[in-house]
Amino acid sequence: MKKVNEIMNKVKIKTTINNRSYKLDVLPNQTLLNFLREELGLTGTKCGCEIGECGACTVLINGEAVNSCLVLVPQINGKEVLTVEGLSDGEQLHPLQKSFIEHGAVHCGFCTPGLLMTAKSLLDENPDPTEEEIRNAIAGNLCRCTGYIQVVEAVKNAAGEY
Ligand code: FES
Numbered sequence: 402m403k404k405v406n407e408i409m410n411k412v413k414i415k416t417t418i419n420n421r422s423y424k425l426d427v428l429p430n431q432t433l434l435n436f437l438r439e440e441l442g443l444t445g446t447k448c449g450c451e452i453g454e455c456g457a458c459t460v461l462i463n464g465e466a467v468n469s470c471l472v473l474v475p476q477i478n479g480k481e482v483l484t485v486e487g488l489s490d491g492e493q494l495h496p497l498q499k500s501f502i503e504h505g506a507v508h509c510g511f512c513t514p515g516l517l518m519t520a521k522s523l524l525d526e527n528p529d530p531t532e533e534e535i536r537n538a539i540a541g542n543l544c545r546c547t548g549y550i551q552v553v554e555a556v557k558n559a560a561g562e563y
């Protein structure tokens with residue numbers, strides 16, 4: 402018997418991922434998280450809970466931070482996606498990446514890509530957030546290691562670089 406994915410019609414989409422344009426035939430039932438990791442090899446986006454609870458899979462769609470495990474690939478048609486791989490400018494780290502390193506905000510690192518993308522979305526919209534605004538913004542990004550203090554300091558410091 403054939404598997405569901407073998408008989409399902411693919412969907413044509415056009416999208417931009419990390420400033421590169423794509424025309425793709427995609428499965429309508431595949432999550433963006435799975436597509437990024439398995440089809441494009443962009444494994445910086447982490448797979449944690451797959452139910453929208455941990456924030457490890459956070460990417461930006463048209464500048465907005467979203468849980469990519471809750472997005473189906475056809476939903477990025479006509480949109481711009483940014484993953485952690487697209488954050489640096491070539492060899493030049495993004496101010497948030499530098500600040501996370503300088504403040505010891507990366508321990509095991511599993512949460513870090515998601516935190517970076519959420520923080521970027523925050524600072525793009527609000528370049529001078531209060532500590533409360535930073536904590537509210539990252540409330541959906543779970544970190545088991547840092548206790549969040551270094552993360553908040555890193556985001557606050559990076560804001561000064563914007
Ligand atoms: S893997 Fe998407 S929120 Fe946890």
Ligand code: FES
Nearest residue numbers: 509512544545546
């Ligand atoms: S650094 Fe380990 S989960 Fe955040």
